Amino acid sequence: MPHLASRMSNAKASVIMQIAEKAKILKQEGHDIISFSVGVPNFLPAEHVYQAAREALENDNGQYLPGRGEVKLIDAYLKRLERNGFKGFQQKNIASGIGAKHVLYSLLYALVNEGDEILIPTPFWTTYQDIADLIGAQTQHLKCSSQQDYKLTAEQLESAINPKSKVFLFNNPSNPTGMVYSEAEVKAIGDVLEKHDLWIISDDIYNRMVFDDMGFHHLLKTNPALVDRMIIIDSISKSYGMPGWRVGMMAGPESVANAMVTLNSNSITNIPGVVGAAAAAAIEGPQDFADEMCVEFSKKRDLVMQTMARIELVSCPRPQGAFYAFPDISAAFGKHHNGRPVADDVAFSELLLETKGVAVVPGSAFGEEKSIRISYACPTEQLEDGLNRFSEFFNELV
Numbered sequence: 001m002p003h004l005a006s007r008m009s010n011a012k013a014s015v016i017m018q019i020a021e022k023a024k025i026l027k028q029e030g031h032d033i034i035s036f037s038v039g040v041p042n043f044l045p046a047e048h049v050y051q052a053a054r055e056a057l058e059n060d061n062g063q064y065l066p067g068r069g070e071v072k073l074i075d076a077y078l079k080r081l082e083r084n085g086f087k088g089f090q091q092k093n094i095a096s097g098i099g100a101k102h103v104l105y106s107l108l109y110a111l112v113n114e115g116d117e118i119l120i121p122t123p124f125w126t127t128y129q130d131i132a133d134l135i136g137a138q139t140q141h142l143k144c145s146s147q148q149d150y151k152l153t154a155e156q157l158e159s160a161i162n163p164k165s166k167v168f169l170f171n172n173p174s175n176p177t178g179m180v181y182s183e184a185e186v187k188a189i190g191d192v193l194e195k196h197d198l199w200i201i202s203d204d205i206y207n208r209m210v211f212d213d214m215g216f217h218h219l220l221k222t223n224p225a226l227v228d229r230m231i232i233i234d235s236i237s238k239s240y241g242m243p244g245w246r247v248g249m250m251a252g253p254e255s256v257a258n259a260m261v262t263l264n265s266n267s268i269t270n271i272p273g274v275v276g277a278a279a280a281a282a283i284e285g286p287q288d289f290a291d292e293m294c295v296e297f298s299k300k301r302d303l304v305m306q307t308m309a310r311i312e313l314v315s316c317p318r319p320q321g322a323f324y325a326f327p328d329i330s331a332a333f334g335k336h337h338n339g340r341p342v343a344d345d346v347a348f349s350e351l352l353l354e355t356k357g358v359a360v361v362p363g364s365a366f367g368e369e370k371s372i373r374i375s376y377a378c379p380t381e382q383l384e385d386g387l388n389r390f391s392e393f394f395n396e397l398v
């Protein structure tokens with residue numbers, strides 16, 4: 001039998017998806033499972049989104065569509081950018097893909113040569129590393145500890161940049177930590193970036209989920225001079241309850257948007273029309289639904305933090321956005337649960353799932369083996385139940 005291409009030896013399935021799948025199977029087998037694993041919102045899109053999809057279906061002619069995205073989707077995104085204070089983008093600066101994950105894959109494919117380096121603040125969303133592995137890129141993990149609230153400092157960035165560095169990948173608010181950068185922190189990073197000729201990918205998919213009146217601060221606003229090298233990524237998945245609809249957007253230099261359209265023409269061809277129409281309605285329509293969800297998430301964050309504060313062996317920087325918490329649980333390493341050792345984050349997560357039915361993702365999947373990720377976007381009752389079980393687990397450690 002012929003072999004798979006050698007590049008597949010670098011390919012890994014998403015750890016998060018694997019854990020979510022395991023939790024789902026255990027549930028189907030009748031186990032009492034609470035999944036804090038995959039980052040999916042627990043609400044459905046607003047009615048006007050479904051209405052737009054129905055209308056598109058009724059008017060459908062079944063044809064291929066533009067690879068950049070249909071004009072109504074591009075224009076909806078342009079208007080949203082403008083409302084968010086990003087001026088000067090035109091249709092030629094925009095492209096769309098099958099989710100932000102696909103947009104990221106295409107962008108890195110288009111920007112990075114084999115051996116070039118991608119600078120990634122760490123902890124990072126697992127897929128950044130997985131895509132880098134697939135396209136043969138090097139990565140430099142800029143480790144941000146829980147003591148620094150998992151946030152990158154300007155000094156760290158400055159000392160990491162070297163001649164091989166090609167892309168800086170910035171994710172704010174962050175998955176997996178839920179941390180949000182202040183304006184001053186963003187500006188300090190922007191000032192460093194102004195001095196170095198790097199592409200900047202700003203993964204902003206959680207930009208509507210910021211709590212505590214922190215505000216969402218963007219490199220392009222603190223440092224507008226970065227515009228020629230800046231690529232913004234957004235998605236409908238989290239804000240509008242549409243992870244399965246699969247639409248991601250990018251805004252950036254014309255050459256980069258065109259590269260994405262070329263790749264689309266050789267891979268996906270286009271976003272399905274019904275999906276594109278629904279995405280346009282979500283992006284352009286009333287945002288109060290997304291705003292209400294944000295308030296919900298901040299209340300859930302408070303529940304998570306109340307539990308974390310009560311557990312002596314846990315230290316958890318207070319998340320201010322998205323729907324993740326990233327507690328440092330390393331003080332539990334070396335202890336035992338019912339005679340079984342908690343050797344590391346993976347053992348911790350396995351024992352927690354087996355004994356308490358709570359699925360979390362080990363921090364090592366995100367480049368930080370001292371922690372675990374809790375995705376708290378589940379119904380409040382489940383969240384409370386899961387958090388109680390989490391506490392119980394710690395009480396039972398010896």
Ligand SMILES: Cc1ncc(COP(=O)(O)O)c(C=O)c1O
Nearest residue numbers: 039099100101125175235237248
């Ligand atoms: C930081 C980050 N970027 C991108 C994505 C991908 O989003 P999409 O569902 O649009 O592919 C995710 C999904 O979890 C994410 O957490």
